[in-house]
Amino acid sequence: MTTTVIMLLLVGALSIFFVLAGLLLFLRQKSKPEPWMTKLDADAQRLDRGVPAGVVAATKAAQEVEPVATEIVGTPEPLVPAPINMPRQVVEISASEAGVSRRMFFTRALAGSFFSYLGVLGLASLAFSWPKVSGGFGSDVDAGPIAEIKATISQADGSILPVFLPEARAWIVPAAETAGTQFEDNFTVADGLMALWQKCVHLGCSVPWCQTSQGFECPCHGSKYNGFGEYQAGPAPRNLDRFVVEDKAGRLLIKTGQPIETERAVAKSVKYPQGPSCIGAA
Ligand code: FES
Numbered sequence: 001m002t003t004t005v006i007m008l009l010l011v012g013a014l015s016i017f018f019v020l021a022g023l024l025l026f027l028r029q030k031s032k033p034e035p036w037m038t039k040l041d042a043d044a045q046r047l048d049r050g051v052p053a054g055v056v057a058a059t060k061a062a063q064e065v066e067p068v069a070t071e072i073v074g075t076p077e078p079l080v081p082a083p084i085n086m087p088r089q090v091v092e093i094s095a096s097e098a099g100v101s102r103r104m105f106f107t108r109a110l111a112g113s114f115f116s117y118l119g120v121l122g123l124a125s126l127a128f129s130w131p132k133v134s135g136g137f138g139s140d141v142d143a144g145p146i147a148e149i150k151a152t153i154s155q156a157d158g159s160i161l162p163v164f165l166p167e168a169r170a171w172i173v174p175a176a177e178t179a180g181t182q183f184e185d186n187f188t189v190a191d192g193l194m195a196l197w198q199k200c201v202h203l204g205c206s207v208p209w210c211q212t213s214q215g216f217e218c219p220c221h222g223s224k225y226n227g228f229g230e231y232q233a234g235p236a237p238r239n240l241d242r243f244v245v246e247d248k249a250g251r252l253l254i255k256t257g258q259p260i261e262t263e264r265a266v267a268k269s270v271k272y273p274q275g276p277s278c279i280g281a282a
Helices: 003-031 035-048 056-064 102-129 146-153
Strands: 140-145 163-165 170-174 193-197 215-217 224-226 231-233 242-248 251-260
Touching (some): 003 102, 146 193, 170 251
Antiparallel strands (some): 140 251, 242 251
8 A cells, every 4th residue: 555545545534534523523512502592492492481581570479469458539541552652773783793613613514524525636636646756667767878777688698687776676678679569660679678567467477587598487377478579478458668768868768657559579689588487488
């Protein structure tokens, strides 16, 4: 598991935790009545009973006063209710004076967590898919001076010893003559050199070089390729894949972001095997 994947999992887990925590707090808050709601309920009950708030005490006091005998003289005036002319007072307050209720706070926290999660996820995805431009597999790899690579490959007995470049995951092999082959015009040859992807095209094992047979032989299921990376035997469906290469001022540049697939070669470019196989009879 790569570091990026671990980071993604970590970020995802943290985000989910925050979102769930926010949701839980929000639901808890929702089920708990606000103090003003309790007061409102009490007032409503009093109104339901027909007793206005603040009148209960006055009523009790009035009941405790002893009745006084009164005598009505003349015709009583009809009772007309006095008009209530109290001035209405409207006080406007700003949003900052009103403050933020807890419910509003948790709603905002929840929304903030969600959008933070989306933002972090987007950034992590961008970083994951961003092409590498500073070297390493997936970018252009400088393999060094072409003359030095050729000198290392050529052996005194006439055999070859391909150069392996770990950062490009590629074997560099000679390809002096490609005229008439499928590699003639596909940019996979530069100044007589090719870069073969180390990965077996069957199921992806790393394919080692066999010096005695002068070919690549996969230890996993026995696929075999000659010194050009052309298919020779086994379950592999095609030749070894290769990268686009370029002669850049005398240095070999391997473009590992551009692998090229080729069909099994009908006519082979080089002889294989040239000696005993490393994994069994050829
Ligand atoms: S992975 Fe190489 S032959 Fe199967």
